[in-house]
Amino acid sequence: MERENFYGEKHSRDDDRYLIIGFDTEYKTPDGELTPQDIKDGSGKYKVISYQFHCSIYDPGQPDAVEWSGICYPEGNDRLSLADLLTFAFHQGIATGAVSKLPNKVYLAGHFTRADFPAFKDFQTISKLIGSVRATFLSIDNHILLQYWFPDDGPVKIEVVLRDTMLLTPATSKSLRALGDLVGVPKVVLDDDPVLEKHYKENMDQLLADRPELFEDYAITDAIICVRYLDQLIRQCDDILGRRKVPATLTGIGVDLLMQTWKAADLDPLEMIGKEEVVVSYFNKRLGRHEKRPVDVNIREVDWHIPLATECYHGGRNEQFWFGPAFEDNWTDFDLTGAYPTAMALIGMADWRSAYVSLDLDQFTHRTLGIANVEFEFPEHVKYPTMPVRTNNGLVFPRTGISDCAAPEIALARSLGATLKIRHGVIIPTNLEKPVFADFISQCIMKRKSFAKGSLQNLFWKELSNSSYGKTAQGLHQKRVYDLRDREMKPLPPSKITNPFFAAYITSFVRSALGEVMNALPSEVCVFSCTTDGFLTNATQAQIDAASTGPIAGLYRQSRQMLTGEPDMLEIKHVVRKPLGWRTRGQATLIEGRDDQGPHEKIVLAKGGIYTPEYLEDQRELNAKILGMFLDRKPDDVIPLKIKTGIRDIIEWDADLVDKHVSKRLNMEFDWKRMPQAVWQDDTIDHVAFSTRPWESIDQFFKVREIWDSFAVATPRCIKTVDDYRALATYIFAQSALSAGGGQYLKKDSPDIKRLRQMLCIAWRKSAAGITRKFDGHTSQSFADLLTSIGIPCKRSDVENARKPFVPHICPATPAVMAALDLLKIHVPSLEVDLFLSANTAIDILAATQENNPYRSIEGTEKILEVAA
Known part of the structure; x- marks a missing residue:
C-alpha cells in the first residue's frame, strides 16, 4: 500500500493499524509541607486513587x-505496573467485543x-527505556517492548511508544x-464554585467518596x-509527511517537514546545513570485529569556523532602560511581527x-x-x-568593547556612526535568489491562514513556523539535561x-531590527x-512609522x-499609562491603559522570574501582587515557593510528582x-526612579556588579529612595577609584568621608x-571639632587612635570629599x-543625583519634573 505526502511523494504503508491509549491517574498528595530533605528521605510519594484509560484503534x-x-x-497502597494497566486495557477491549x-x-x-x-x-x-525532554517523560529513540498473550494467537510482542501531549501542543494551549x-472535548468541571473546584482537585479521594460518577467522568475525560x-x-503527520508517526515534540514535526521541503526541491538536507556523510570504522564489541557505519559531520571548511560561529550566537535583547x-x-508595547521566521x-x-x-x-x-x-x-x-x-548576567550593550556578532549588527553599527575594526571575520557566500x-x-503561513483563527490546525501551523528557529540553535550553548539511562546530567544534543x-x-x-528602530526615534x-522581539515606549505611532524606514x-x-x-x-501588544x-x-x-487607546491589553506584566501564588490567575490580581512586593520589599524578603x-528527584529519590516547599530571596x-x-x-508612589545610558565599557559593568554584590551582602539595602541610591553610588565611586587592595577596608556607610577622616x-x-x-595650638579634641x-x-578617640603610617592617594575624590x-x-x-x-578614574554614578546633573535633559525627565511639580 502506498500513500502520498504533503509534496506528492509516495511512501509504502505496510501496516497502518495502531492503538492509542490515553492514560491518566488520580492521586492524593501528602498532607503538610515537604522539604527537599523529606523528598530525599523517601516521603515524596502520593497515594494512587485510580488508573484510567481510553483506547482507540485506527x-x-x-x-x-x-x-x-x-x-x-x-487496593490500599498497591500500585499497578505498566504491564498490568495495558493488560487490563487489552483484556477489557477483547472481553467487551470491541476488538x-x-x-x-x-x-x-x-x-x-x-x-x-x-x-x-x-x-x-x-524509566531506563524512556527519556526526558523539557522536564517530562517520553520515548525518544527507543520503545518499551511488552509481550501479551492472546487467546487465539498466543504471545505477541507489542511496541509501546510513550508520548506526552504537552510537548505536542501549541504554545498557547499547554493546559x-x-x-x-x-479537540471538542471540554474538560469536566467539578463544581461551579471555583473554591470547591480547587478543593476537589487537591482532594480527589473526597470527590470519589462524595460523587463517584463525576469522579469517573472527570478522570476518563x-x-x-x-x-x-x-x-x-x-x-x-500523515497528511504532511506521508507517515503515521508522531515525533517526540511539535518542533520535531516542523524539522521533518522542513527536510521534506528540501528533498522535494532536489536539495540535500545535509548540504543545506553544512554537513556531509562519511563512513567511519568502529569496533563492535558484541561481534568482536571492526565494522563501518555512516555518520554526519561538518563540512571541513565549515568545521574550521564553528567555535567562532557558536560564540556569535546570542539570544534576544533583554534590557531595562528605566x-x-x-x-x-x-x-505602547510594540512587537516585531513573526520575528524569527521573518529573519x-x-x-x-x-x-x-x-x-x-x-x-x-x-x-x-x-x-x-x-x-x-x-x-x-559608538558615538556618545x-x-x-x-x-x-x-x-x-546576559547580554550587555556597552558603548565600547569587543563583540562576537553576526553581519547584521556590524552593518547597523556602521550606520549609527560606530568605529569598527574586525579582528577576525568569516563569510559564507550565499545565493539570495x-x-x-x-x-x-x-507554506506554514499559508496553511495556517487557511484555517479559522484559534483552531487546532491554525495553531498547529503557527507553531511549526515559529518554533523551527529554535532547532537551528539547539545544543550550541551548553544546556544540560538529565539522562534517564545513565542517571546523570548530559549536554543537550x-x-x-x-x-x-x-x-x-x-x-x-x-536584535538589529529593534536596535535600528529604537535609535531612530527622536531624542525626546x-x-x-x-524584551527579545519588542519594546515598550512612549513614542507615538507616527514616530514609530518614521523610525521604521531604515535598511x-x-x-x-x-x-x-x-x-x-x-x-x-x-x-501593538499592550498600552498602559504608567509602567x-x-x-x-x-x-x-502602575496605571492601566485607557479604553480609548484601542483594543489592546491594558496591563504590562513581566514577573522577571518571581513566583506568585498559584491561586492568582487574574492579570489584575497578579499585577497588584507584584506591585505590592516591589513597593514593600525589604532586603531580607524571601518568597515561599511550592x-x-x-x-x-523522581529518579534518584524514587519520588512522585508532589509539591516541594522551598524559599528564594x-x-x-x-x-x-x-x-x-x-x-x-x-512623589506619587514615593519611590526612587532613574533613567539610564550605556556603560562606557564592559569592565565598568563587571566592576559595578562586583561592588553591588559586596554592598548588598555587607549592608543589606533596597534602593527605594534617593538617599539609598546615593549611599550605593558613593560606595561604587569610592571602591572604583581605589587601586587594587585600596578598598579592602573601606566602610560601607559613608566610605569616602570615613576614609578621609582616617587620613586626616x-x-x-x-x-x-x-x-x-x-x-595653632590645636589639641586632639579641637582638631576633631574642626x-x-x-x-x-569626628571624635577625640578617632584622632588619638590614628597610629598607622600616612599612606597617600587612597581617598576617592567624591564630591563630598572635595567639598570637605x-x-x-x-x-x-x-x-x-x-x-x-x-x-x-572612578565610576561616577553620583553625578546623576546632583542638582547640576548634566543629564537632566534626557528622555522624559522634563516631563517627570513637570508632573512632580
Missing part, C-alpha cells in the same frame, strides 16, 4: 475507530507524563483544558482528550565550501551570512548601542538542523524596556511581503546592565600632607590636597 480499512474506556482502583486483534504498535499518551508515569510500580525499571477545547489530540496529530516608576504618558526567510542557500576569512567591513552587510570578532566604539549620542557582549527556509515558512551560522544570523537580524522619546526595516518588510503578502513589521520596571524582564503596571519535584533591584543617568524621587587624623598625628601637629565643623564627623577638603584648606592653607586623593 485501521485504514475501517471507516470508524474502535474505542473503549476503563478505570481501575488499586479481537490488537495492533503491534501502541501509542501510550498522557498529558504531562511527569505527573502520572511514576505511578506505575515498575517505573524505576521502565489540558485548552487542549480539550481544541482526561484520557479521552489525550487520545483525540494525538489522533488528530497523527492524521496531520528603574522604578516612569512618568504618566501613553506607553530565517532572508537566509540564502550557502556555498559552505567557499567560506573565507575577511576583515573588510564593506563585505558584512545586512544580508551577509557572516560572523566576526569586532572592536567597536547613541542611546542604545547595538553590539552584544555576552556575560554571565534561493532562500533556504522561505518556502517552508511560507544538537537537532537535525542545528547550525551556528544560521542561529547567529537570525538572532542578530532580530523614551524607551522603557526591551533593516526595509528588509524586514520585504521578507514579510514574501511570506504573507503584507509588509507589516510592528504590532514600573526593576530589572530585565521585570515590569508591572514547586513540583523534578526529573532528578526576593530580588527586585536593578541589574546594572546600564548606567544610571538621572535620579529622582517619584593620621596626617595630623604624623605632621604629614601639610598639616603640622598641634597647629573636622566635625566642616562635615567630617576645600573647607579644610581655608583653616589649613598649607594642606596638600592632592596627597589625599586617588588618581584613578
Whole structure:
C-alpha cells in the first residue's frame, strides 16, 4: 500500500493499524509541607486513587475507530505496573467485543507524563527505556517492548511508544483544558464554585467518596482528550509527511517537514546545513570485529569556523532602560511581527565550501551570512548601542568593547556612526535568489491562514513556523539535561538542523531590527524596556512609522511581503499609562491603559522570574501582587515557593510528582546592565526612579556588579529612595577609584568621608600632607571639632587612635570629599590636597543625583519634573 505526502511523494504503508491509549491517574498528595530533605528521605510519594484509560484503534480499512474506556482502583497502597494497566486495557477491549486483534504498535499518551508515569510500580525499571525532554517523560529513540498473550494467537510482542501531549501542543494551549477545547472535548468541571473546584482537585479521594460518577467522568475525560489530540496529530503527520508517526515534540514535526521541503526541491538536507556523510570504522564489541557505519559531520571548511560561529550566537535583547516608576504618558508595547521566521526567510542557500576569512567591513552587510570578532566604539549620542557582549548576567550593550556578532549588527553599527575594526571575520557566500527556509515558512503561513483563527490546525501551523528557529540553535550553548539511562546530567544534543551560522544570523537580524528602530526615534522619546522581539515606549505611532524606514526595516518588510503578502513589521501588544520596571524582564503596571487607546491589553506584566501564588490567575490580581512586593520589599524578603519535584528527584529519590516547599530571596533591584543617568524621587508612589545610558565599557559593568554584590551582602539595602541610591553610588565611586587592595577596608556607610577622616587624623598625628601637629595650638579634641565643623564627623578617640603610617592617594575624590577638603584648606592653607586623593578614574554614578546633573535633559525627565511639580 502506498500513500502520498504533503509534496506528492509516495511512501509504502505496510501496516497502518495502531492503538492509542490515553492514560491518566488520580492521586492524593501528602498532607503538610515537604522539604527537599523529606523528598530525599523517601516521603515524596502520593497515594494512587485510580488508573484510567481510553483506547482507540485506527485501521485504514475501517471507516470508524474502535474505542473503549476503563478505570481501575488499586487496593490500599498497591500500585499497578505498566504491564498490568495495558493488560487490563487489552483484556477489557477483547472481553467487551470491541476488538479481537490488537495492533503491534501502541501509542501510550498522557498529558504531562511527569505527573502520572511514576505511578506505575515498575517505573524505576521502565524509566531506563524512556527519556526526558523539557522536564517530562517520553520515548525518544527507543520503545518499551511488552509481550501479551492472546487467546487465539498466543504471545505477541507489542511496541509501546510513550508520548506526552504537552510537548505536542501549541504554545498557547499547554493546559489540558485548552487542549480539550481544541479537540471538542471540554474538560469536566467539578463544581461551579471555583473554591470547591480547587478543593476537589487537591482532594480527589473526597470527590470519589462524595460523587463517584463525576469522579469517573472527570478522570476518563482526561484520557479521552489525550487520545483525540494525538489522533488528530497523527492524521496531520500523515497528511504532511506521508507517515503515521508522531515525533517526540511539535518542533520535531516542523524539522521533518522542513527536510521534506528540501528533498522535494532536489536539495540535500545535509548540504543545506553544512554537513556531509562519511563512513567511519568502529569496533563492535558484541561481534568482536571492526565494522563501518555512516555518520554526519561538518563540512571541513565549515568545521574550521564553528567555535567562532557558536560564540556569535546570542539570544534576544533583554534590557531595562528605566528603574522604578516612569512618568504618566501613553506607553505602547510594540512587537516585531513573526520575528524569527521573518529573519530565517532572508537566509540564502550557502556555498559552505567557499567560506573565507575577511576583515573588510564593506563585505558584512545586512544580508551577509557572516560572523566576526569586532572592536567597536559608538558615538556618545547613541542611546542604545547595538553590539552584544555576552556575560554571565546576559547580554550587555556597552558603548565600547569587543563583540562576537553576526553581519547584521556590524552593518547597523556602521550606520549609527560606530568605529569598527574586525579582528577576525568569516563569510559564507550565499545565493539570495534561493532562500533556504522561505518556502517552508511560507507554506506554514499559508496553511495556517487557511484555517479559522484559534483552531487546532491554525495553531498547529503557527507553531511549526515559529518554533523551527529554535532547532537551528539547539545544543550550541551548553544546556544540560538529565539522562534517564545513565542517571546523570548530559549536554543537550544538537537537532537535525542545528547550525551556528544560521542561529547567529537570525538572532542578530532580530536584535538589529529593534536596535535600528529604537535609535531612530527622536531624542525626546523614551524607551522603557526591551524584551527579545519588542519594546515598550512612549513614542507615538507616527514616530514609530518614521523610525521604521531604515535598511533593516526595509528588509524586514520585504521578507514579510514574501511570506504573507503584507509588509507589516510592528504590532501593538499592550498600552498602559504608567509602567514600573526593576530589572530585565521585570515590569508591572502602575496605571492601566485607557479604553480609548484601542483594543489592546491594558496591563504590562513581566514577573522577571518571581513566583506568585498559584491561586492568582487574574492579570489584575497578579499585577497588584507584584506591585505590592516591589513597593514593600525589604532586603531580607524571601518568597515561599511550592514547586513540583523534578526529573532528578523522581529518579534518584524514587519520588512522585508532589509539591516541594522551598524559599528564594526576593530580588527586585536593578541589574546594572546600564548606567544610571538621572535620579529622582517619584512623589506619587514615593519611590526612587532613574533613567539610564550605556556603560562606557564592559569592565565598568563587571566592576559595578562586583561592588553591588559586596554592598548588598555587607549592608543589606533596597534602593527605594534617593538617599539609598546615593549611599550605593558613593560606595561604587569610592571602591572604583581605589587601586587594587585600596578598598579592602573601606566602610560601607559613608566610605569616602570615613576614609578621609582616617587620613586626616593620621596626617595630623604624623605632621604629614601639610598639616603640622598641634597647629595653632590645636589639641586632639579641637582638631576633631574642626573636622566635625566642616562635615567630617569626628571624635577625640578617632584622632588619638590614628597610629598607622600616612599612606597617600587612597581617598576617592567624591564630591563630598572635595567639598570637605576645600573647607579644610581655608583653616589649613598649607594642606596638600592632592596627597589625599586617588588618581584613578572612578565610576561616577553620583553625578546623576546632583542638582547640576548634566543629564537632566534626557528622555522624559522634563516631563517627570513637570508632573512632580
